[in-house]
Amino acid sequence: MDYCRSGFKPKRSLEIILFTSEEPTRFGISCLGSRLLAGSEALAEALKATVDGQNISFLEAARSAGYARDEDDLSRVFLKNDSYSAxxxxHIEQAPILEEEGISIGVVTNIAAPASIKVDFEGNGGHAGGVLMPDRNDAGLAAAELMLAIEKHATESGSLDTVGTVGILELYPGAINSIPSKAHLEIDVRDIEESFRNAVINKIHKAAKSIAKKRKVTLSEFKIINQDPPAHSNGSVIKAVVDASDELNLTYKYMISRAYHDSLFMARIAPMGMIFIPCYKGYSHKPEEYASPQDLENGVKVLALTLAKLSLR
Amino acid sequence: MDYCRSGFKPKRSLEIILFTSEEPTRFGISCLGSRLLAGSEALAEALKATVDGQNISFLEAARSAGYARDEDDLSRVFLKNDSYSAxxxxHIEQAPILEEEGISIGVVTNIAAPASIKVDFEGNGGHAGGVLMPDRNDAGLAAAELMLAIEKHATESGSLDTVGTVGILELYPGAINSIPSKAHLEIDVRDIEESFRNAVINKIHKAAKSIAKKRKVTLSEFKIINQDPPAHSNGSVIKAVVDASDELNLTYKYMISRAYHDSLFMARIAPMGMIFIPCYKGYSHKPEEYASPQDLENGVKVLALTLAKLSLR
Structure with missing residues (x-):
């Protein structure tokens, strides 16, 4: 608005994109919008058979929301490689570094390569009172060992940037007096270096097999759901963010985004850059998530000036 | 029926008791019926404030089922100590010993002393990509460590009969890209020797505190829900079961019940005994639970003859 009022005239047009389903929610696929715009043939194909928790298909849901009225070919939404010049x-940082160091702007240079894995262990279960300890093959304990192995392998990967997390663990039948007969884990592994991340995934697979053997449980599933490559910000976009921060007298720092975003996928079809602002204790995905009005204002100003600069090229 | 037809006349009357809620279901309290009949003042008091998952109180549920119409004093159902002479x-064994050894009848001498514990760990959570490994305080990993510590302490208690199980583990918020900010565990610990079991409970408590300290998470709950004493079968009831098995030419074996039953509580007010029959692989609490028609028949015959013998005293 300020730019409009001041008579600023961009040479390139500016567009705002609102992506759907950045977090994996109704259909369990994160960054659904950007993955499709960026031309994921595999996803377009998979979505034909994807249903939500109520068995409503993705295409039905799209139609009832007013999209994809007459056809099922999702490849029509793919953007061409030269659609955008930048x-x-x-985004908020989702880590505490900017806040701790008192820096206003994070200039993202790379986005870590995410991967997610689903694992199932299965044992015989049984009554928690009736079966003696040596006779058990407890699927829950196999899961507990794998959780600690994932932590160890992520911590000892040789890269500080490697993270491994078990955010979902479900025990079946899930009763206090039943030995778990099945444990379902969902694992998230990331690094900005694909090779480090992939080495950790291999170690997790090895650990899962050896734990299953030792505990006489079955590793009935080890499925890599996605294993995306990392993304690197474009040099001229990085420079525009830095110049904007300088001009606005805001301190900045080059950063890695360990969380991934729609930018990870948009980087496949356009020169990409990301701007971070500080957030309270690095909290996100929880009610305490907070960014101060001042930091929000700084972020918006840097974004606007960056876009203004890029629009003149 | 056979005894009736043969003209058998008991000196004592025989009663069949159908207990409600032997498994902890609607109100989360196992052996609800026998605990109350056996005169648990604490339970009668606690039930006044107990509600189910739909916030329906125990007394409302009892009234709508046709019980406790005019009053709230559950101590009226307490049985007197001399109500029954035996x-x-x-029951099925719920362990594989009788089946493996090809023995028809288990004569229970003791019922293991059960205890159950609820534990909560709480950490800061955060984004699975955003927070580096050294900066985490992952409540799920604290739970995983405690699960393995429970196994270790139960296995190394010095008693083969000690069992420790985590049947319930819930991670919050429970998303693949969120570090668990809270983990809720429910733990079952048993032994026929109260002292062994209580020693293990103390070790679990110590382990939970030390894990919480090491991982910088909060041990926000460590609550012992119940910690019942073991029960011992009555000598004359044991003898009646043995005599009945002998008379029916059935092999038998003295056994410990590591699972607990309504008998654990009925032992508080009457001389108690239990008869086990073999079951498939010791399975219980799962669809594969199975006892053969022959074993069922053997069990019913031993029960009938035992009751006949006891009814003549």
């Missing part, structure tokens, strides 16, 4: 995203 | 229960 793509920029503004 | 109490006998027939």
């Amino acid at each position: 793509f920029v995203e503004l | 109490f006998v229960e027939l």
